[in-house]
Amino acid sequence: MSLAELICPAGTPAALRTAVDAGADAVYCGFQDATNARNFPGLNFTPDELAEAVTYAHARGTKVLLALNTYPPAGKVDLWRHAADTGARLGVDAFIVADMGVADYIARMYPGVRLHLSVQAAASSPEAIRYYCENFSVKRVVLPRILTIPEIRQIRREIPCEIETFIFGNHGLMVEGRCSLTNYLTGQSTNMDGVCSPASDVEYVRDADGSMSSQLAGFTIDRFGPEEKAGYPTICKGRYAAPHRPEGYYAFEEPISLNLSRLLPELIEAGVHAFKIEGRQRSKSYVRGVVRAFRAAVDDIKAGREANIADLIALTEGQKQTQGAFETKKWR
Amino acid sequence: MIPTSEPTARLRPGEGAIARLACLVLQPVLTRVVRRVAARHPSLFARLGPHQATDFLIDPVELPFALHLRPDPQALVFRAVPRDTAPQVGATIRGRFLLLLELIDAEQDGDAAFFSRDLEISGDTEAVVRLRNALDDIDGSLAEEASAMFGTPGRTVLARLRRAYPDATKPREYA
Incomplete structure (x- = not known):
């Protein structure tokens, strides 16, 4: 053993x-x-x-x-x-x-x-x-x-x-050690600066109906309904609208x-x-x-x-x- | 989801006066507590870094007032404020009172409370993360430390506060 x-x-x-x-x-x-x-x-x-x-x-x-x-x-x-x-x-x-x-x-x-x-x-x-x-x-x-x-x-x-x-x-x-998604939005590198979704670039915005939007460097990467559980504000777990999925979907991975x-x-x-x-x-x-x-x-x-x-x-x-x-x- | 805490949404007739009175009564206690914590745990200021000068609003949603914190070791501010006169702040942390207390004492996990939507933060996220990490590096219970400053009456108040809340906000046992 x-x-x-x-x-x-x-x-x-x-x-x-x-x-x-x-x-x-x-x-x-x-x-x-x-x-x-x-x-x-x-x-x-x-x-x-x-x-x-x-x-x-x-x-x-x-x-x-x-x-x-x-x-x-x-x-x-x-x-x-x-x-x-x-x-x-x-x-x-x-x-x-x-x-x-x-x-x-x-x-x-x-x-x-x-x-x-x-x-x-x-x-x-x-x-x-x-x-x-x-x-x-x-x-x-x-x-x-x-x-x-x-x-x-x-x-x-x-x-x-x-x-x-x-x-x-x-x-x-993501291919671990190679992810550049954070770098793409914030200029800081997960792999070289050691920070994925730096807190200084994260903002949570509460809407009037109780929904909450997660934003990274000004981009909304998810919006959670009033009763919905939330996740980290990382791009790989963001929920995105696309022409074929206008309601929004987890393109890479769920929280x-x-x-x-x-x-x-x-x-x-x-x-x-x-x-x-x-x-x-x-x-x-x-x-x-x-x-x-x-x-x-x-x-x-x-x-x-x-x-x-x-x-x-x-x-x-x-x-x-x-x-x-x-x-x-x-x-x- | 936690209840709304928009200042005007929860004020009923007479609540403004009650909030002001509660703030007046609490202020000497809060001042004493924050000075004691700062004196006994100076290392927390290093983890706060540049956010020693940030104003935080800690908002226990079911209480008639909020708490204004500026963790500047040279000019500490910790005061109860009626919501309708709360100052503009850099970051706000909002949740039920006992959850906030347990987060301060590291009896609950802040990320888990955020995932479950029991904890809401707004404003400068880095400031909140620094404050959380600074408090989490303190050994022991700040709530018990503060209550012990006031002897048996203090401990009794803390015990009653903890009993007054439903089991859902009690720390979970995992093992």
Whole structure:
């Protein structure tokens, strides 16, 4: 059986402590800059905060993974190198990287620290994953959310590193690490600036009938009726009117969250080493609830008991959930 | 959907006077609470960044007044204001009182409350996100901290407030 480690999000030091106390095997976090893909206002860690967080987590047997999972623009790579230097000095247990240049720097400078390949690298074939393993000594790959469990099982047989899969949270399915939709409207890049739908460009407008419009950079990307559940203001989950669908429709993906709680036994059997919970931008309340639920479920499965999965629907985007491609390639 | 909170839509005869009286009575309490929170949790101002100077309106829809917050450590403002005299603000956060209280205490998830439409925000979204993240990084309960400042009477008021609200707004247990 695989280790089935639980990898949990932490957007703030308090959230990190919450995740550790709720049973995380490892916590992932980032600095307050463009080096990670949750570069949101008021979120993330200063170096001093990360130092305290590492001490707190290690004292309780929990690992700390530092996300450096964005792509340095030309001329700005020093920011990523400095972040890696700081993380190594503070004793993080692994770096989560997407860019080959960042991976190469860490592999050369800090060969004793594990490298995990971020979902942002979009490595989905055994050949691609082996390339990262052979050239940068990557120890774990976080797989894109586009693969079925049989495909994951097959990949596992053909690669020399561990596999991590998302099991809960945001369900973004553009070619991960390559999405430029936010860039198109706001000028800021998800992949280089670390921000999808920057809050500074988001506005919610309440109409007289109680409907709410989500706007990004002045463009309306969805309008929710008075009783309708809402989602994040991301373009990939926007609802658009088109000549053939004048009533408006979700052209790419609905507001919905991934929830693989019922597939955990199959994922473990397929050889998945670690389960990732998305949501560094979420609250301590979310972290506490989701981590506790999956901690109990994983422990039940490891002990040979049937997992009693808690209801997490209230925490999902649009209050809807899916097993996505993990169940079938045609999930919509 | 949360009820409308348009200022003029909810004012019934006499409510304006009640709101003004409530604001007057509450103001010394609010001033003391905000100064205490600022003194005990100075790190929250760093997360607010440039939005320390932003004016927020926190609008508990079923109460006769709203709360005006400007989290400027040099000139803190936290005051109850009748809705019909509420100032122009950079951002507004609107929902039922206990939900707002639980969001401040990180007992509820703000994104989930937004998805369910129990929480409504308008104006500067970045300011709201910064305020949320700043408050979420505080360990413990601000509500209990504030109520404890007033001893047994304070704790009693908080307990009664929590009991007075239906189960739908109670924090969910997931595990």
